[in-house]
Amino acid sequence: MEITQAVAALTPSLIEMRRDFHRHPELAFQEVRTSAKLAAFLESLGLEVTRGIAQTGVVARLKGARPGKTVLVRADIDALPIQEASGVAYASQTPGVMHACGHDGHAAIAAHVAAVLAGFKDRLEGEVRFAFQPAEEIVAGARPMVEAGVLEGVDRVVGLHLYSLMPAGKVGVRPGPSMAAADAFTIHLQGKGAHAAMPHEGVDTVLMASQIIVALQSLVSRETDPIQTAVITIATLRAGEGAHNIIPETAELKGTLRTFDAALREKLIRRIEELSRGIALAMGGSAEVVWLPGSPAVVNDAVMVERFRQVARQVVGEEGVLEVPPVMGGDDMAEFLNRCPGVYFWLGAGDPDPSRNRPHHHPGFWIDDERALPLGVELLVRSVLDFLHD
Numbered sequence: 001m002e003i004t005q006a007v008a009a010l011t012p013s014l015i016e017m018r019r020d021f022h023r024h025p026e027l028a029f030q031e032v033r034t035s036a037k038l039a040a041f042l043e044s045l046g047l048e049v050t051r052g053i054a055q056t057g058v059v060a061r062l063k064g065a066r067p068g069k070t071v072l073v074r075a076d077i078d079a080l081p082i083q084e085a086s087g088v089a090y091a092s093q094t095p096g097v098m099h100a101c102g103h104d105g106h107a108a109i110a111a112h113v114a115a116v117l118a119g120f121k122d123r124l125e126g127e128v129r130f131a132f133q134p135a136e137e138i139v140a141g142a143r144p145m146v147e148a149g150v151l152e153g154v155d156r157v158v159g160l161h162l163y164s165l166m167p168a169g170k171v172g173v174r175p176g177p178s179m180a181a182a183d184a185f186t187i188h189l190q191g192k193g194a195h196a197a198m199p200h201e202g203v204d205t206v207l208m209a210s211q212i213i214v215a216l217q218s219l220v221s222r223e224t225d226p227i228q229t230a231v232i233t234i235a236t237l238r239a240g241e242g243a244h245n246i247i248p249e250t251a252e253l254k255g256t257l258r259t260f261d262a263a264l265r266e267k268l269i270r271r272i273e274e275l276s277r278g279i280a281l282a283m284g285g286s287a288e289v290v291w292l293p294g295s296p297a298v299v300n301d302a303v304m305v306e307r308f309r310q311v312a313r314q315v316v317g318e319e320g321v322l323e324v325p326p327v328m329g330g331d332d333m334a335e336f337l338n339r340c341p342g343v344y345f346w347l348g349a350g351d352p353d354p355s356r357n358r359p360h361h362h363p364g365f366w367i368d369d370e371r372a373l374p375l376g377v378e379l380l381v382r383s384v385l386d387f388l389h390d
């Protein structure tokens with residue numbers, strides 16, 4: 001009850017902070033104003049604050065009066081290059097930039113978890129560490145934070161992602177693989193240009209690209225265990241300059257690979273390269289595959305998930321805790337969970353009427369912050385207190 005009251009007392013500050021971040025969104029590695037505000041807020045609570053981790057990240061430590069475990073709360077803080085069209089009163093004041101994924105809420109929630117726990121500092125056993133992570137949307141912020149030593153001495157990790165398509169008041173979680181590893185690739189094809197009426201004089205990169213696209217589909221249908229999950233999508237094919245009568249000398253394919261299993265991920269990365277190079281070579285040309293590696297899959301620890309569920313039932317009731325299917329979207333929370341057992345859960349933030357909700361990364365994205373955010377704070381506070389003990 002004491003926790004619920006503490007959360008209620010801080011709710012006006014929580015909503016105000018979230019809406020302030022929403023008005024002033026900042027793109028990946030440009031979160032200067034956001035992190036300065038967070039750092040000042042955390043310092044005012046008496047936490048030990050380090051700025052400038054992974055460029056624009058902030059780390060804060062709350063050390064309890066007695067020894068115990070160390071639990072890390074992770075929140076991402078960056079916005080997206082989208083022109084807001086949500087119609088909310090506190091809409092983005094920065095043209096072309098919008099918090100369309102709810103990271104403004106994540107930052108405000110984690111800061112207020114710190115505020116609630118700072119109030120119980122004298123009774124706290126162990127350390128609660130807060131990682132405010134930049135650049136999640138370009139999957140570039142988590143790794144440098146981990147490399148900077150943010151996880152040193154950490155026993156357990158916890159975090160949440162708001163979810164606009166789930167009604168506020170619900171919580172979604174699942175043990176094991178929850179979000180996919182998302183890797184991007186570009187295939188550069190080199191052939192030989194020619195007159196379209198004299199194909200024998202050239203090496204046709206359009207035909208080469210077509211063969212490769214079709215062949216890549218066999219990697220999921222024929223080389224992946226049907227019980228496992230993978231997606232290979234070619235999203236861009238570029239060749240030629242618009243002519244009807246020229247065989248283009250080069251072509252470019254861009255695509256994404258989504259997987260859950262680390263070994264399958266490695267295999268498909270290798271096979272995409274082998275197929276592309278092999279087909280190009282067989283057709284008299286060459287292929288170069290350039291990877292933009294994403295983060296690994298988000299995998300929740302089964303024991304921690306069970307403990308989290310117990311905690312969540314106290315906050316949102318038995319029927320409020322949903323078992324959700326895995327999603328093929330990625331999140332670099334994986335960099336933390338890959339090294340330390342923990343839980344990443346979905347916090348419902350939408351309307352019970354699904355027609356009112358908009359997906360993440362949509363110009364009309366909105367969340368019911370007044371209903372969802374206080375629950376997020378309470379869920380994290382109670383989880384942290386539970387995870388600090390064996």
Ligand SMILES: [Zn+2]
Nearest residue numbers: 101137360361
């Ligand atoms: Zn996002």
Ligand SMILES: [Zn+2]
Nearest residue numbers: 101102103161
């Ligand atoms: Zn997100």
